[in-house]
Amino acid sequence: MTDTTTSHSGAKPQRSFNIAQMLLEGRAFFALIAIILVFSYLSPNYATVSNFLIMSNHVAIFGLLAIGMLLVILNGGIDLSVGSVLGLTGVFSGYLMQGVQLEGAGVILYPPVWVVIVLTLALGAFVGFCNGVLIAWFKVPAFVATLGSLYVARGVALLMTNGLTYNNLSGDALLGNTGFDWLGFNRIAGVPVGVIVLVIVALLAAILLMRTAFGRWLYASGGNERAAELSGVPVKRVQITVYMLSGLCAAIAGLVLSSQLTSAGPTAGTTYELTAIAAVVVGGASMMGGRGTVQGTLLGAFVIGFLSDGLVIVGVSSYWQTVFTGAVIVLAVMLNSIQYGGKGARR
Amino acid sequence: MSTSDITVDQVVLSARNIAKSFGAVQALKGVNFDIHRGQVTTLFGENGAGKSTLMKILSGVQLPSSGELLLNGVPVHIGSTVEARELGISIIHQELSLAPNMTVRDNVFMGREIMGPMGVNFAEEERQCRALMQELEEDIDPLALVEDLRLGQQQIVEIARALSVNSNILIMDEPTSALSAAEVEVLFKVIHDLKAKGVSIVYISHHLEEALTISDHAVVLRDGQMTAYAPRADIDLDWIVRNMVGENFDLGTPPQTRFGPPALVISNLSVPMASGTGLAVDQLDLTVHKGEIVCIYGLMGAGRTELMECAAGRISPSAGDVRLNDRSVAQMSIAQRIDAGLVLVPEDRQRDGLVQTMTVGRNLSLASIRRFTRGLFTHLGAERQIIDASIKEVTVKTDGPGAPIGSLSGGNQQKVVIGKMLVTHPDVILLDEPSRGIDIGAKAEVFRILAQHAAQGMAVVYSTSEVGECLSIAHRILVMRRGKIVAQFTHDTTKEAIMAASGESLVA
Ligand SMILES: Nc1ncnc2c1ncn2[C@@H]1O[C@H](COP(=O)(O)OP(=O)(O)OP(=O)(O)O)[C@@H](O)[C@H]1O
Numbered sequence: 001m002t003d004t005t006t007s008h009s010g011a012k013p014q015r016s017f018n019i020a021q022m023l024l025e026g027r028a029f030f031a032l033i034a035i036i037l038v039f040s041y042l043s044p045n046y047a048t049v050s051n052f053l054i055m056s057n058h059v060a061i062f063g064l065l066a067i068g069m070l071l072v073i074l075n076g077g078i079d080l081s082v083g084s085v086l087g088l089t090g091v092f093s094g095y096l097m098q099g100v101q102l103e104g105a106g107v108i109l110y111p112p113v114w115v116v117i118v119l120t121l122a123l124g125a126f127v128g129f130c131n132g133v134l135i136a137w138f139k140v141p142a143f144v145a146t147l148g149s150l151y152v153a154r155g156v157a158l159l160m161t162n163g164l165t166y167n168n169l170s171g172d173a174l175l176g177n178t179g180f181d182w183l184g185f186n187r188i189a190g191v192p193v194g195v196i197v198l199v200i201v202a203l204l205a206a207i208l209l210m211r212t213a214f215g216r217w218l219y220a221s222g223g224n225e226r227a228a229e230l231s232g233v234p235v236k237r238v239q240i241t242v243y244m245l246s247g248l249c250a251a252i253a254g255l256v257l258s259s260q261l262t263s264a265g266p267t268a269g270t271t272y273e274l275t276a277i278a279a280v281v282v283g284g285a286s287m288m289g290g291r292g293t294v295q296g297t298l299l300g301a302f303v304i305g306f307l308s309d310g311l312v313i314v315g316v317s318s319y320w321q322t323v324f325t326g327a328v329i330v331l332a333v334m335l336n337s338i339q340y341g342g343k344g345a346r347r
Numbered sequence: 348m349s350t351s352d353i354t355v356d357q358v359v360l361s362a363r364n365i366a367k368s369f370g371a372v373q374a375l376k377g378v379n380f381d382i383h384r385g386q387v388t389t390l391f392g393e394n395g396a397g398k399s400t401l402m403k404i405l406s407g408v409q410l411p412s413s414g415e416l417l418l419n420g421v422p423v424h425i426g427s428t429v430e431a432r433e434l435g436i437s438i439i440h441q442e443l444s445l446a447p448n449m450t451v452r453d454n455v456f457m458g459r460e461i462m463g464p465m466g467v468n469f470a471e472e473e474r475q476c477r478a479l480m481q482e483l484e485e486d487i488d489p490l491a492l493v494e495d496l497r498l499g500q501q502q503i504v505e506i507a508r509a510l511s512v513n514s515n516i517l518i519m520d521e522p523t524s525a526l527s528a529a530e531v532e533v534l535f536k537v538i539h540d541l542k543a544k545g546v547s548i549v550y551i552s553h554h555l556e557e558a559l560t561i562s563d564h565a566v567v568l569r570d571g572q573m574t575a576y577a578p579r580a581d582i583d584l585d586w587i588v589r590n591m592v593g594e595n596f597d598l599g600t601p602p603q604t605r606f607g608p609p610a611l612v613i614s615n616l617s618v619p620m621a622s623g624t625g626l627a628v629d630q631l632d633l634t635v636h637k638g639e640i641v642c643i644y645g646l647m648g649a650g651r652t653e654l655m656e657c658a659a660g661r662i663s664p665s666a667g668d669v670r671l672n673d674r675s676v677a678q679m680s681i682a683q684r685i686d687a688g689l690v691l692v693p694e695d696r697q698r699d700g701l702v703q704t705m706t707v708g709r710n711l712s713l714a715s716i717r718r719f720t721r722g723l724f725t726h727l728g729a730e731r732q733i734i735d736a737s738i739k740e741v742t743v744k745t746d747g748p749g750a751p752i753g754s755l756s757g758g759n760q761q762k763v764v765i766g767k768m769l770v771t772h773p774d775v776i777l778l779d780e781p782s783r784g785i786d787i788g789a790k791a792e793v794f795r796i797l798a799q800h801a802a803q804g805m806a807v808v809y810s811t812s813e814v815g816e817c818l819s820i821a822h823r824i825l826v827m828r829r830g831k832i833v834a835q836f837t838h839d840t841t842k843e844a845i846m847a848a849s850g851e852s853l854v855a
C-alpha cells in the first residue's frame with residue numbers, strides 16, 4: 001500500500017506568479033465564490049437568505065459524510081458504506097421512535113429521544129468498527145470491505161422495514177419522546193440546527209486533526225504507514241478508529257436527514273458516498289492519503305451542494321447536473337495533482 | 348588513469364554555467380562540468396552540495412534555471428528523461444525509483460519493453476535480464492517482485508536497468524550505498540568493461556576511498572559551486588577531503604567510559620527468513636552494556652537488518668528473548684519499546700524512515716508525539732522546542748521546519764531519520780547502516796553524536812558494510828554471517844581481519 005519508491009519527476013520548480021499559486025491553493029474557495037456569483041446573476045432567487053439556508057441544509061448532510069470520509073481518505077483508505085449507513089441509522093432511529101415491542105412482556109417501549117440518538121450513533125460507530133477490523137486485522141482492501149458493508153447495511157435497512165418507510169417520527173407528548181424533529185427543523189438564531197451540527201462536527205474534526213496526537217498519527221500513517229509504525233504510531237488502532245468515526249459521522253447525518261424529513265426510508269442516502277468522496281477531493285485532499293484539511297473538505301461540500309442546487313434553480317435538467325458534477329470532480333483531481341506534483345514533494 | 352594518456356581527451360557532454368534554484372534555495376550557482384569519453388568522472392561534495400541536482404539536469408529530470416549543455420560541442424536541450432535516453436544518457440538515481448509491485452524483469456525494461464508480434468516479448472526480456480544479473484554476479488530471479496528484495500538487491504536492479512539501456516553516458520548517483528564490498532567490486536569490474544567500450548561514466552559516492560579507485564577525473568562541488576577539479580594523477584584522499592569540507596575529518600575513537608549494567612540482552616534469538624524457509628537470525632546471543640558502542644559488520648543478507656527489526660518489534664522471532672534494562676520486551680509493541688527506550692533507525696529511509704507528505708519538522712517530532720501532548724492536545728511550543736533542538740543536534744540543512752521533507756538532499760533526509768529517534772532520548776539505539784548516503788563530514792558528526800550519547804550512558808548498536816566505519820567509535824566489532832555472530836574484535840583489530848571473518852575477499 002505504501003509507495004516505497006520515489007519519483008524524480010515531481011521536483012519541477014514552482015516558479016509561477018504568486019497569484020497563480022494563490023488561486024491554485026484556494027481553488028475550492030474561489031470556485032465557491034464563482035458559483036455564487038454566476039447563479040446570482042442567472043437567477044434572482046439564488047442569492048436570498050432563505051435559499052442559502054435551504055442549500056446549507058442540504059450541504060449539512062453531505063458535509064457530515066464528507067468529514068468522516070476525509071478522515072478515512074487521510075488514512076489512505078476509502079469508505080463506500082457511508083450512504084448505506086446513513087440509510088440504516090435513519091431507519092434504526094425510526095424503528096426506535098415507533099416504539100420497541102418486547103415480545104415476552106407484551107409491552108411497547110418508547111425510548112426517549114436522547115436514548116434513540118445515543119443508540120443510533122452507537123450503531124453507526126459499530127458498522128465502522130466492523131469495517132476497520134476487516135481492513136486493519138484481516139487485511140481486506142478498504143474498497144472491498146466497505147463495498148461489502150454498503151450492501152449489508154442497505155440490506156438490513158430494507159429487512160427492518162420490509163422496504164417501507166417509517167413516517168411518523170415526531171413522537172408523542174404523552175409518551176415523552178417528542179423532539180426528534182428538532183434536529184431537522186429548528187433554527188438557532190436563524191441557522192438550521194443541521195448546519196450547526198455540521199459546524200460543530202467540523203470544528204471537532206479540525207481540532208482532532210490539528211491539535212491532537214491522534215491527528216498527527218493519522219497524517220503520518222496515511223503518508224507512510226511503515227515509517228509511522230516504526231516511529232511508534234499504533235497504525236492499526238488509528239485505522240480502526242478512523243472507520244468508526246466515519247460510521248459515526250454517517251449516523252449523525254442519518255439522524256439529521258430523517259429529522260429533516262420526519263420520516264426514515266431504507267433507501268435514503270443511496271450514492272451519497274460518492275458525493276462525499278467528491279467533496280473531499282474537490283476540497284484538495286489526496287486520494288493517496290496523508291494530505292487534506294477539514295476546511296478544504298467543507299468548502300468542497302459547499303461547492304458541490306451549491307452547484308447542484310443552483311443548477312436546479314436555474315432549471316437545468318438533472319441529466320446535465322450529473323454531467324456538471326462529474327466535470328467539477330475531474331477538474332478538481334487534475335488541480336490536486338498539479339498542486340501535489342509541483343511542491344518538490346517526491347510523492 | 349591509463350586511458351587518458353593514450354587517447355585524446357575528448358569531452359562528450361559539458362555543462363556550462365549551470366544554475367538552478369528551488370524557490371529561495373540556490374542549489375547550483377553557475378557550475379561548469381565536463382564528462383570525458385570513456386572515462387570515469389567522480390563527483391564529490393557534502394550533503395546538499397548540489398550533486399544530485401546537477402545530475403538530474405544532465406539527465407533531463409529537471410531543467411536548469413540558466414546555463415547550457417553541450418553534447419559533443421553542440422548545444423542541446425534535454426527536456427525529459429526520454430529525450431536524455433535518446434541522446435544516450437541514462438542515470439541511476441540516488442533514491443531508488445522502482446515499482447515495488449512489479450517483477451525485476453518488468454522494472455528493468457519499464458518504458459522500453461521489447462515488443463514481439465504478440466505484444467511484449469517476456470521471454471526475451473527475461474533472458475536479457477538473466478544475462479544482466481549474471482554480469483553483475485547476482486543471484487536475483489527476474490520474476491521476483493521488487494518489494495520482496497533486500498535494499499541492496501533493489502539497488503542492483505536499478506543498476507541493471509541503467510546498464511540495459513546501452514547508453515554512451517551513464518550517471519551513477521550513489522549506486523553503492525546499500526551494496527557490500529564484494530558487490531561493489533563486481534560493479535567496478537563492470538565499469539571497467541564499460542570504459543573499454545567507450546562509455547563515459549559519472550560516479551557519485553560518499554565512500555571516498557572506493558570512488559578514488561575508479562576515478563579518472565575528480566570534481567568537487569561545494570555549496571552549488573565547483574571548487575576543485577583535477578585528473579586522478581594529481582589527487583589523493585586528503586585533497587578531496589580538503590576541498591570538500593576544508594579540514595580533515597576522522598571518524599572518531601571509542602569514548603573512554605566505564606560501561607554500566609547490561610542495557611540490551613538478546614538471548615538465543617531466531618528469526619525466520621521473510622521468504623519462509625531457513626533462519627535469517629540463528630540462535631543469536633548479544634549483550635550490550637550501557638555506554639557501550641557495538642558495530643555489527645557483515646555482508647548483505649547476513650541477517651543484520653532482521654536482527655535489528657526483531658529487537659525493535661517490527662518482526663517477531665521464532666524463538667528467544669530480548670530484554671531491555673532487565674525487562675523482557677517480547678510482549679511490547681513498537682510504541683511501547685520506544686517509550687521503554689529501545690529505538691531503531693531503519694535502513695531504508697524512503698520506505699521506513701520518512702513520511703513524505705509531512706514537513707521536516709513533523710518528521711522529526713513523529714516519534715516523540717507523546718512528549719509534547721498535554722492532556723488531550725499537542726503543545727505546539729513544546730513541539731517546536733523538540734524540533735529545533737533536533738535540527739541543531741544533527742545539523743539538518745534545511746529552509747526551516749516547515750519545508751517539505753522531499754526538498755532535502757539525501758544525506759539530510761538521513762539525518763532527519765536519525766534525529767527523530769535520538770530526540771526520544773533512548774537507552775538503546777539500533778542503527779541499521781546509519782551512514783548510508785551521508786558525507787564524511789556528516790558521518791563524522793553522526794558518529795560524534797553517537798559517541799557523545801554513549802558517554803552519557805546510551806547503548807549504541809550500528810551496522811555497516813564499510814569496514815572503515817567499524818574501526819571508528821565502536822568498542823566492540825561483531826561480524827555476522829548467515830544469522831550468527833562468527834567473530835568478535837576490539838578496536839585494535841585490522842580491516843583485513845574483519846573482512847576475512849565475514850567471508851569476503853579484500854577489495855583491491
Ligand atoms: N525539489 C527540491 N525543492 C527544493 N529544494 C531542493 C529540491 N531538490 C534539491 N533541493 C535543495 O538543493 C540542494 C542540493 O540538493 P542535492 O540533492 O543536489 O544535494 P546532493 O549534493 O545530492 O546531496 P547528498 O549527498 O545529500 O545526496 C539542497 O540544499 C536541497 O535542499
Ligand SMILES: [Mg+2]
Binds near residue numbers: 758
Ligand atoms: Mg544526492
